[in-house]
Amino acid sequence: MYDEWMDDSSKEAFQGIELLREFVNTHDLETGADAVGSPAELRLWLADHALMGAQESIGPADLARGLELREALRALLRANAGQDLDHAAVDTLVRMGRNARLGISFDDGGRAELTPDPVGVEGALSRLLASVFQAQADGSWPRLKACALDTCQWAFWDASKNRSRAWCSMAVCGNRSKTRSYRNRHRTDGPPN
Numbered sequence: 703m704y705d706e707w708m709d710d711s712s713k714e715a716f717q718g719i720e721l722l723r724e725f726v727n728t729h730d731l732e733t734g735a736d737a738v739g740s741p742a743e744l745r746l747w748l749a750d751h752a753l754m755g756a757q758e759s760i761g762p763a764d765l766a767r768g769l770e771l772r773e774a775l776r777a778l779l780r781a782n783a784g785q786d787l788d789h790a791a792v793d794t795l796v797r798m799g800r801n802a803r804l805g806i807s808f809d810d811g812g813r814a815e816l817t818p819d820p821v822g823v824e825g826a827l828s829r830l831l832a833s834v835f836q837a838q839a840d841g842s843w844p845r846l847k848a849c850a851l852d853t854c855q856w857a858f859w860d861a862s863k864n865r866s867r868a869w870c871s872m873a874v875c876g877n878r879s880k881t882r883s884y885r886n887r888h889r890t891d892g893p894p895n
């Protein structure tokens with residue numbers, strides 16, 4: 703589903719955007735399940751995605767920052783799906799961006815790359831922020847969205863031609879959302895008397 707827009711050189715960018723999508727979806731709002739609900743679980747997830755070492759230290763404050771970043775990202779992805787931008791989420795990202803540990807490196811061909819500090823949770827979160835930067839720079843960012851339905855907010859990739867998808871699933875969330883706005887419309891119409 704990604705093939706239509708992706709050439710070989712954007713494979714790295716794709717990995718970054720997929721990383722962001724998976725990170726946001728560690729929290730399933732519908733079931734309440736959180737795959738990174740404890741410091742140890744967050745470390746396991748970050749280590750599984752090659753963002754930090756499985757033996758590096760992590761504590762409750764790291765977990766709090768990780769979850770803060772995740773929910774700020776979700777808010778931005780909801781804005782990509784047409785919802786109002788949550789300015790508190792932007793403030794969070796501003797603060798985190800200030801603390802990010804990033805350098806710029808060059809490969810043999812002279813191609814520049816953001817290189818986060820490889821150490822610890824700070825490095826892992828910096829790498830997620832670098833993926834946001836990369837996605838915005840290469841133009842793929844607006845297609846990464848979070849479902850517009852409040853109770854869902856699942857992150858998805860919008861591969862539609864005109865980039866118009868607002869729901870993770872038209873069949874489920876799209877229909878639920880339409881039924882709801884239909885009801886709301888009729889509610890504000892008032893009783894027929």
Ligand SMILES: [Zn+2]
Nearest residue numbers: 849854870875
């Ligand atoms: Zn949804």
